[in-house]
Amino acid sequence: GGALLGDRIRMMELATDPDIFIRSMGTRGMLGGLTGAVYDVVEILDASGKDIVIVETVGVGQAEVDVIKIADTTLVVLVPGLGDSIQSIKAGIMEIADVYAVNKADRPGFERTMAEIESLVELIADRGEERTPIIPVIAKEGKGIPELADTIDAHRKKMEGTKEFTLHRRRRYEAELVEIIRKRLMKMIFDEDVFRDRVEDLIDMIMRKKKDPYSAADEILSQVLK
Structure with a gap:
């Protein structure tokens, strides 16, 4: 800061x-x-x-x-x-x-x-x-x-020692885990050739109105999570 x-x-x-x-x-x-x-x-x-x-x-x-x-x-x-x-x-x-x-x-x-x-x-x-x-x-x-x-x-x-404090700590580690997963998914999608090339193709299709961003995202995620 x-x-x-x-x-x-x-x-x-x-x-x-x-x-x-x-x-x-x-x-x-x-x-x-x-x-x-x-x-x-x-x-x-x-x-x-x-x-x-x-x-x-x-x-x-x-x-x-x-x-x-x-x-x-x-x-x-x-x-x-x-x-x-x-x-x-x-x-x-x-x-x-x-x-x-x-x-x-x-x-x-x-x-x-x-x-x-x-x-x-x-x-x-x-x-x-x-x-x-x-x-x-x-x-x-x-x-x-x-x-x-x-x-x-x-x-x-x-x-x-309160339940609220324990819950707060749990949410902290949950946020950390979500952030790590998000980073690794993004790195996998945009850094690896097999996905990066497909992402470029999908962007072209979105530009031509042949595909919407949501279905394009679903396609990429379905391949990543196989």
């Missing part, structure tokens, strides 16, 4: 810390805000004994929600001045948050942003459900960061 809490300088400072490993990865055309390799990277870092693994998406929008498939706790970071854009993204990224952070809380418009998020949290939450915490921070000055870290840690501790 970009830079944690929007601060590239802080990321550069952390890169020299021997206890912290930072690696930026492009999405390589993948949708959802993450690269397809992120599953493997998280597993490797976890197996290597890293205490905390932070995964940052490439941006904020209705499509950048795949992080929920991987992260045990999802933090959504917003800043004052978004205005109507908060309303526009509420159907996507706003609904996946376990914790909200409003960075640059010293900026004009902070109170309005907090009020908008609080209103959305009320709309999203089920009756009787605990409200998603909203933490104001000023990352450059370190203000609010200890409280944010404690809130994230509290969510993790609350979730561990």
